[in-house]
Amino acid sequence: MVNSATVELVVSAVKVFIVVNVILLMVMVMILAERRISAFIQDRYGPNRVGPFGILQPIADGIKFLFKEDVIPYHVDRFLYLLAPAVILVPSLMTFAIVPFGSSFSFYWGDTPVHVRLQIADLNIGILYFVGIASLAVYGLVIGGYASNNKYSMFGGLRSSAQMISYEIPMGLAIVSVVMLTGSLRLSDIVADQQHMWNVVRQPLGFLIFLVAAFAETNRLPFDLPEAEQELVGGYHTEYSSMKFSAFFIAEYANMITSSALITTLFFGGYHVPFGILEALNLPVAWEVVVHVLSFSIKTAFFLFVYLWVRWTLPRFRYDQLMNLGWKSLLPLSLVNVVLTGIGIAIF
Numbered sequence: 001m002v003n004s005a006t007v008e009l010v011v012s013a014v015k016v017f018i019v020v021n022v023i024l025l026m027v028m029v030m031i032l033a034e035r036r037i038s039a040f041i042q043d044r045y046g047p048n049r050v051g052p053f054g055i056l057q058p059i060a061d062g063i064k065f066l067f068k069e070d071v072i073p074y075h076v077d078r079f080l081y082l083l084a085p086a087v088i089l090v091p092s093l094m095t096f097a098i099v100p101f102g103s104s105f106s107f108y109w110g111d112t113p114v115h116v117r118l119q120i121a122d123l124n125i126g127i128l129y130f131v132g133i134a135s136l137a138v139y140g141l142v143i144g145g146y147a148s149n150n151k152y153s154m155f156g157g158l159r160s161s162a163q164m165i166s167y168e169i170p171m172g173l174a175i176v177s178v179v180m181l182t183g184s185l186r187l188s189d190i191v192a193d194q195q196h197m198w199n200v201v202r203q204p205l206g207f208l209i210f211l212v213a214a215f216a217e218t219n220r221l222p223f224d225l226p227e228a229e230q231e232l233v234g235g236y237h238t239e240y241s242s243m244k245f246s247a248f249f250i251a252e253y254a255n256m257i258t259s260s261a262l263i264t265t266l267f268f269g270g271y272h273v274p275f276g277i278l279e280a281l282n283l284p285v286a287w288e289v290v291v292h293v294l295s296f297s298i299k300t301a302f303f304l305f306v307y308l309w310v311r312w313t314l315p316r317f318r319y320d321q322l323m324n325l326g327w328k329s330l331l332p333l334s335l336v337n338v339v340l341t342g343i344g345i346a347i348f
Contacts, residue, residue, distance in 0.1 A: 007109050015120050020093060027253040028058035034308055041312040062246075070242040073148075080147035085240070085247035088140025091133050092254040098126040099261045100188050102271050102293040105285060118271075118293065119188065126187040127175055130262065131168070134217070137255065138164040141226060141236045144248070148239040156235025159319065160226035163216055166326035167223075171213035173334035174206040177341045178266050191270030198274070200267040205337045207267045209330055214259040216326070218252060221311040225319055260303035264296060271296040 032047070032055060039046025047054030072081065102118030123129050138161050145157020179185060181202060182193045190199075200207045216223040227235035237248045264270060271292035272278075278291055317325070 004112055007112055007114050011114060011116055012120070015116075015118075016097075019096060019120060023093060023096060023254055023257055024250070026257050027250050028062070030253045030256065030304060031058045031061060033304075034311075037305070037308045038312045041309075065243055065246040068242045070244070073239050075149045076239060077147040077149065080143050081239075082244070084140050084144035084147060085244045085251075086140075087143060088137050088251045089247045089254075091136040091140075092251040092258065095130055095133050095258045096254075096261065097121045098123055098129050098187050099258070099265055100191055100270055101261070101296045102289055105289050117188075118289070122186065122188050125185050127179060127185045127190075131172055131175070134255075134258075135164075135168060137251070140248075140251070144240070145236040148236070150239055152233045153236050153238045156226045156228075156238070160219065160236060163219075163223065163225060163322060163326075166323060167213040167216035167330070170209050170326065170330035170334040171217065173331075173338055174203075174210040174213065175266065177203055177206040177334075177337050180338070180341050180345060187265055187270075191265060191272065194269040195272055196276075198267065198269045203267065203337070203341070205333065206341075207263075209334050209337065210266065211263060212325075212330060214263065215307070215310065216322070218255045218259055218307075220252075220256065220307055222314045222317050223322060224316060225322055228316060256304060256307050257300070260300045260307070261296075263303050264299040268299050 035057065036046045036054070047057040050056045050060045072078065097120040100117070100119040100122070104115060104117040106113060106115045108114065121129075141160040141164075142157040145153040145155070145160070148154070178190060178199055181199065182190045184190065184193075193199075215221075219226050227237065237245055240248065273291060273295045278288060283291065
């Protein structure tokens with residue numbers, strides 16, 4: 001009989017391997033989608049030469065980054081300069097660990113029963129893990145800006161620190177409202193609580209606050225002040241090239257994927273199919289697992305599309321508008337939402 005601890009370790013390692021590689025694959029898909037959707041919105045072709053319909057363009061981009069000359073300017077703080085890409089990339093991959101992307105299933109490994117939950121780590125403080133790990137990303141941007149010894153990079157790093165700290169507060173309060181309704185910090189419990197009614201129905205204001213804060217946390221337009229090309233020549237990554245620049249690039253898209261997955265998990269029922277359709281079909285367990293993963297993937301893909309749609313639709317805010325929106329609008333609204341949630345729980 002196989003040792004159960006060994007089986008659990010192997011299953012966990014397989015899940016980590018699959019999730020990390022799927023995220024990296026999704027980054028490639030997002031790079032292509034960004035180019036194709038922006039081209040469609042701007043009434044132009046986009047990439048259409050490398051492979052059928054340009055689908056091999058992300059691979060060509062990766063090869064370009066891999067073989068591009070790796071220049072390290074003489075004036076940088078070398079240790080911090082090399083550390084910054086890792087500091088931002090690792091948390092962006094770690095945060096997905098708590099997201100449940102499907103239901104569970106069981107099978108036998110020899111005589112040993114194995115229960116597999118489609119989630120890397122079902123932590124009882126899952127939301128706190130996300131908030132804590134996601135907040136580490138700001139250090140990568142600040143360190144990169146400081147280590148570059150370049151005024152444009154430094155301004156980008158300072159902007160990112162102010163922006164991300166400001167918008168983490170309303171994002172955290174939006175999450176608090178969901179936790180109050182569910183009574184648990186565990187993401188699997190939050191998903192289970194939405195089996196019959198999604199949190200977006202019960203928390204529409206919380207959803208809008210979280211969505212806006214997610215845009216700001218990922219430095220996407222209209223909140224891309226840390227890397228505004230017209231003002232900062234690229235911002236915190238101005239002095240980076242080759243695979244170190246690619247690490248910043250991958251981290252931004254990985255953060256978008258994790259944010260979209262969290263919006264799906266917190267407000268749109270996670271992997272649950274709406275209107276009780278799946279229960280009515282009475283499918284075998286294996287097919288239910290497949291449908292759950294597809295449901296989660298489609299919802300996440302929709303919010304990734306929203307990221308691209310907004311980027312090519314809205315102009316960038318001025319910096320004072322960015323800070324005013326965070327401190328004077330989103331923060332009071334998120335506090336009001338927490339109070340209203342508490343009143344609603346007390347009454348109903």
